[in-house]
Amino acid sequence: MQEWTAEARLEQAKAARRGERWQKDVANSEAKFSGLLTDLAERRSLISINTEGGRRLTGSIHELGSDFVAIRNIAQTPTYVRLQAVIAVEVDGVPDRVGTPSARDNAALRSLDMVISELAEENTPIRFATKNAVELRSARLTASGVDVVTLEITGPPVRTLFVAADQLSEIAIAA
Numbered sequence: 001m002q003e004w005t006a007e008a009r010l011e012q013a014k015a016a017r018r019g020e021r022w023q024k025d026v027a028n029s030e031a032k033f034s035g036l037l038t039d040l041a042e043r044r045s046l047i048s049i050n051t052e053g054g055r056r057l058t059g060s061i062h063e064l065g066s067d068f069v070a071i072r073n074i075a076q077t078p079t080y081v082r083l084q085a086v087i088a089v090e091v092d093g094v095p096d097r098v099g100t101p102s103a104r105d106n107a108a109l110r111s112l113d114m115v116i117s118e119l120a121e122e123n124t125p126i127r128f129a130t131k132n133a134v135e136l137r138s139a140r141l142t143a144s145g146v147d148v149v150t151l152e153i154t155g156p157p158v159r160t161l162f163v164a165a166d167q168l169s170e171i172a173i174a175a
Contacts, residue, residue, distance in 0.1 A: 036089065036101035037064050047071070048090040051081060051170060053133045068112040077173050082112055085131065085169035113144070113165060120144040125174035126151075130167045138174065 040047055041061035048058045049071060057079055062072035069086065070078045119126065119141045127136035128151070139161065143150035149168060153159040 031101035032103050032105065033083070033086075033101070034064075034106040035104040037061065037069055038104045038106060039099070039102055040089070040091065045091055049081060049086055050088045050090070051129075052085045052087055052131065053129055053169065055129070055134065055136075055170070057081065064106055065109045065115065066107050066111050068115065070115075075175060077175050079170060079172040080112060080115055082166075082169045112168075112171075116141065116149055116165065116168070116171070117144045119171070119173075120149070127172040127174055128163075128168060129170040130163060131169050133169070136170065136172060141171075 041064050044060050046058070046060055048056055049069070050056050057071045057073070059071040059073040059079075061069060062078045063070040063080075065080075067083050068080050069083060070080045072078050120143050124141050125138070126141050127138050129136050138154050139151035140154070141149065142152050144165070147165050149163045149165050151161040151163060153161050
């Protein structure tokens with residue numbers, strides 16, 4: 001009888017582990033990048049983001065939008081990065097401790113175009129990068145249209161730069 005009871009307990013433990021593994025597999029298969037960023041923002045995790053231009057930004061998530069993530073660095077200034085420009089997100093810890101990204105979506109949040117419009121209204125000094133740019137350039141964000149952004153490049157000489165809005169991949173608020 002004891003042998004049968006021990007064997008039954010062993011089978012129950014195996015079944016429980018299989019169930020946990022199945023749940024983890026389902027969670028992994030439903031994971032979304034937006035869910036990962038939402039989870040990390042809620043935890044206020046220190047993260048590093050690698051961008052398509054080869055830049056690496058480290059800090060905590062300041063804001064998450066429908067198509068961007070804003071990272072607040074040590075100096076507490078936010079940098080807005082278009083999600084399409086994010087290549088990878090790095091977090092301290094082994095995968096089991098970090099956890100499985102959730103399946104949450106951020107489609108209802110404000111867009112980077114909305115952020116750009118707000119910054120243009122304030123004539124905000126920024127540092128920016130376009131797609132695949134390695135270095136940030138300094139400018140003043142002066143206007144935002146349907147699909148074009150107007151920047152005043154600090155000189156000398158002062159120049160005006162028109163950029164296709166969807167080509168702006170990174171905007172840092174100048175300190």
